[in-house]
Amino acid sequence: KEFEILMNYLGFGDPDAIVWAVGIEEGGTWCTDKKSQNLSHVKERIRKFTSKIIPESPGKDPNFRIAHSIAKIACGISNSYHDWKKEWKDYRRNKLWKEGSKTCNINIYPLGKKSLKSSFPECYKELFGIENWEDYKEIVEGQRFQKIREFRKEKQPQAIICYGKSHWSEFEKVFELEKEKSEEYVDKLTKIYPERRVILTRHFSNGFSDDICEFIVEKLKEWNVEIP
Secondary structure, three states, rough: OOHHHHHHHHHHHOOOOOEEEEEEEEOOOOOOOOOOHHHHHHHHHHOOOOOOEEEEEOOOOOOHHHHHHHHHHHHEOOOOOHHHHHHHHHHHHHHOOOOOOOOOEEEOOOOOOOOOOOOOOHHHHHHHOOOOOHHHHHHHHHHHHHHHHHHHHHHHEEEEEEEEEHHHHHHHHHHOOOOOOOOEHHHEEEEOOOOOOOEEEEOOOOOOOOHHHHHHHHHHHHHHOEOO
């Protein structure tokens, strides 16, 4: 039941977002292997995820590295702000991923690990029935990737920014880009599919420079993508 819920829960932000940021997987684990952990409480928390996209609460400031990069890009194409390099923190604090912000963050894999290279915590076997990565990957690619495609068809976002160079091939699979024409900008660690309005870039972690942010902002402006 819990795995099914998280397969349907795509991410956080505005359900009617026109700009999607798409990452690889949830940033943290849903449970730990501490003996004291009560899995019934974890299940309770997961069962509150009843929508595909859940907005951030009005008073919450998403103050973490990935949010910084997305806030800079969103602020750069917002018609309510004029200088993203000075105003992005205010944007992150007051608008990013809130209802009406027209931005959201989706992850292609729903179960987080400590890092991309680490294995699942043992508690995932009991909580989700997940034994190994290969089985999990096959289920996700067969079902969740299709859910994301269907959600895109329903919502028709104006632009999608996928971050995480190690998983560009998975992003291309999700958004069916394998036969599409692309433009690669090696110096910006970015690949663009202009016809599909999809941008593949490096991960929004340490090292994602303002130079790349500015490049993406200008590309979105070329496409006339503007948010409130």
